[in-house]
Amino acid sequence: MSEHPSKSSGRRPSLTKPPPPAAPRKAQATAKKSQAAAHKLHVVVNKSQTAIQKPQALAQNPQSPEQDLQVPEQEMQDSAPAPAASSIDDDINNIPIASLTLDTPLIPLRKKPPRVPATPFHFLSLPSELRVKIYEYYFEDDGEVLDLSPNNYKSIHKKLGLMRVCRLLHEEATYYYYGTRTFRLFPTYPGKYFKSKRPLLARLKPRQRECLTTLELRLGPGWNAPPKGWAVNDALGLKDCINVHKLKVLVECDPSDGIFKGFRRSEGFYESFSRALLTNVLEALPAVSTVEFDAWSSVKKTGNMMSGLIKVAGETNGVAIRWGPERGWTDADEDEDTAATVAGPDPNRPLESVPIQGFGNSHNIMVVA
Template identity: 40%
Template sequence: MRLKKSQRAEFFEDDDIVPAKPVPARLPSKPFRLLDLPSEIRERIYHFALFTPARKSALKKNGTVGASAKKSKAFSPTAQRIALFLTSRRIHDEASYYFYSTQIFRLFPVQDFARMPTVRQLPRRHRSSVTTIELILGNSWTAPPKTWTVNQGLGLHDMVLTRTLKVFIECDPSQPIFEGFRVSKEYYTEFAGRLMRQVLERLPGLVQVEFDAYPSVHKNGSLMTRLLQETRDFQKRVLWGPERGWVDGEDDYDDPAEDPADAAIDGLRASHPGVDVLAESLQLVSLGTETVAA
């Protein structure tokens, strides 16, 4: 038999009723103290904030030539980066140093639609954070731009932390394939050697120079010989980049029977960056010639 509600209440004493537990008041949350973290962890957080793209279009390469193009990182949205820099003066200094010290900035522009600013375009206060710069040679070998000058406005004297200069050579116009198109055999070699010397004179803390090139450029060629001589005159360490595959103690002398197509292709890339289709055609002609000869 079921009891009515009023009858069921008579079976319970007031002491048997368990009162509901009071809900504790919510304590205010404390701010997260980023600056209390070790510097290694802060840098990792800055990396995520600066280099986490929000869309696939941000993954486009920064140009097509040299280490500054192949090793560039995709940026996070502009608003996200600005918000990080505006957090506080100390976070601005740490995050901006991390950003500029991990990028490779070119000394002079080349026509491959790179989005990164050149050294001359950097704010003066941030030049002292740059650790690696790049000089791309071979571009516009028939008439080097007049703006490719090393002067006070370039700001190399401000780059006290720059330790590595990367030099990428697109072509060597002193090779026989360029006869009839160049000003003279040693014209571009002299221009590049003089430019290299002026750069080395103005970098106070430079330690090493890394050389790399397209396949047609040879270590024992006129251009590379001059650049290596300038580097050693300033007692800088010589390193070799990954694309060309040079190593210490080995030369790559030209084979007299070598097909000059590689040099022609590299020359086209350097003078007209938009001729990839023509370059592929030259490669096909070269392969066809080899097949017929075989």
């Protein structure tokens, strides 16, 4: 009977795991290929560094022969050991990007300077009529009615920089811009602008107010509690508006209507406030000659609001009353205007294409009324 090998040798049996079996042939071949590829990559990196150092050495010592700077490929392969994969990755990451361009040097990205024409265009050499036409295209996106709002700085402030070019442009652009737009007397934009004590007209300079030709008074916002800034005083600057010949009055609502019952501050409060405000504005404007009334669809021409305002304008000397395009009112009464607008074919009158029975003759002639 054979004894256990551990007993015969006198050694204790090993408590550790047996060694792993040898790697298969495919795994060994794959490992050899990866080592060979890493070695080739290292050789390529050394070649690129040598090619970069070669012109630098020639520039420093032009008398040295080129053979001294060349390294035989066979010696490099024999002397250089196969590096590990991690060291190769570190070497590749440390290569500057300029080293990868051997033929063409790396040029930093530069922005092209702005194109400046060789012969600049002389804008002031144009006739004044053409310059005014250019101002029209330049300011066409600003709107016809200007009010105190937060959008003024974004849309208008930058464009007004044109007026700081020279004195001639300042005179022409100022006269055109302020003379072709309607400026609202009191702000209607909600929030702090609506309650501001300095309306847009008060923020303008006297020279700018002299160029104005049309103002707008919008009544209706804050009908139950008008802001304190809605007052005619010297700070408003109406005495400087010597070229304002038209005042537009737009009424948004009529608190005397029955729909406002129970919400009014008091009977006739806002109507009297509006009449007093219009009276003060007409007295402060030195050259106004036309008052144009207009309103929203809910406002009646015969209501207390409109009738009181029309009476104030009619009692002002030298002021003509006109009607705006919103409602299309005329000098006739509202009932007649409404009847003319709604009027159509008489419902009791038969259509011309329908024959009337009993009124035809023997020749089948159709008789119409």
